[in-house]
Amino acid sequence: MNPSTTRTRRFVAVGAVAVGLCVAGTGVATAAAPTSALSRSVTEILQSAGVDWSTMPDGYTPEQYQAFWGAGYTPENVEELGALWNLDTTETKARAGQLLLDGQPVPVAPGGGESTPTVEITGAQLDALFGAGYTGEDVEALAELWHSEFGETKARAGQMILDGQTPPVAPSGTPATS
Numbered sequence: 467m468n469p470s471t472t473r474t475r476r477f478v479a480v481g482a483v484a485v486g487l488c489v490a491g492t493g494v495a496t497a498a499a500p501t502s503a504l505s506r507s508v509t510e511i512l513q514s515a516g517v518d519w520s521t522m523p524d525g526y527t528p529e530q531y532q533a534f535w536g537a538g539y540t541p542e543n544v545e546e547l548g549a550l551w552n553l554d555t556t557e558t559k560a561r562a563g564q565l566l567l568d569g570q571p572v573p574v575a576p577g578g579g580e581s582t583p584t585v586e587i588t589g590a591q592l593d594a595l596f597g598a599g600y601t602g603e604d605v606e607a608l609a610e611l612w613h614s615e616f617g618e619t620k621a622r623a624g625q626m627i628l629d630g631q632t633p634p635v636a637p638s639g640t641p642a643t644s
Contacts, residue, residue, distance in 0.1 A: 525556070525560050526560040530559065530562075532563075533563040533566040534566065538617070539559075541616050543574050543576060544559060547562055550574070585615075585617045587621040588624075590628060591621050591623075591624025592620060594624045594625075594628045596639075596642070597641065598627050598641050599639040599640050599642075600623065600633075600637040601637070601638050601639045603638065604636075604637055604639070605619050608623055608634070
């Protein structure tokens with residue numbers, strides 16, 4: 467076989483693998499932060515190309531996500547509601563989010579036993595956090611370490627990354643590439 471042909475094939479194979487890894491990494495990043503700017507952009511691009519793509523799990527809409535977490539619910543609330551309704555995590559958040567969207571009461575109040583102020587999380591903080599490879603489990607570990615609620619933890623860790631600092635828990639996911 468001609469050495470030029472071998473090099474060309476090797477180049478094409480390496481290119482195909484690189485593209486596949488980029489697509490997989492983007493998929494992981496968009497799944498980890500379904501309402502982030504990256505996730506919204508990927509979804510819009512793919513849908514404009516005719517690909518039916520959603521970064522949200524089946525049965526869980528971005529509106530439900532925003533309603534649920536925006537109301538101040540915590541991972542502990544998800545566990546409590548899941549046990550009450552006998553549902554998995556995603557179904558629990560979707561159901562509670564839909565109840566909130568419909569103006570219906572949710573049987574568990576948001577937050578812990580005491581009222582805590584809701585922290586505003588910016589898209590840049592979420593993009594930085596999940597783009598660096600942090601997962602929900604990593605955020606839970608940080609929340610436990612810092613004794614903070616989930617939203618505050620995401621905002622604080624994301625801001626640390628934006629400020630060039632390293633959170634005290636390493637990311638367990640794959641960082642997104644630009």
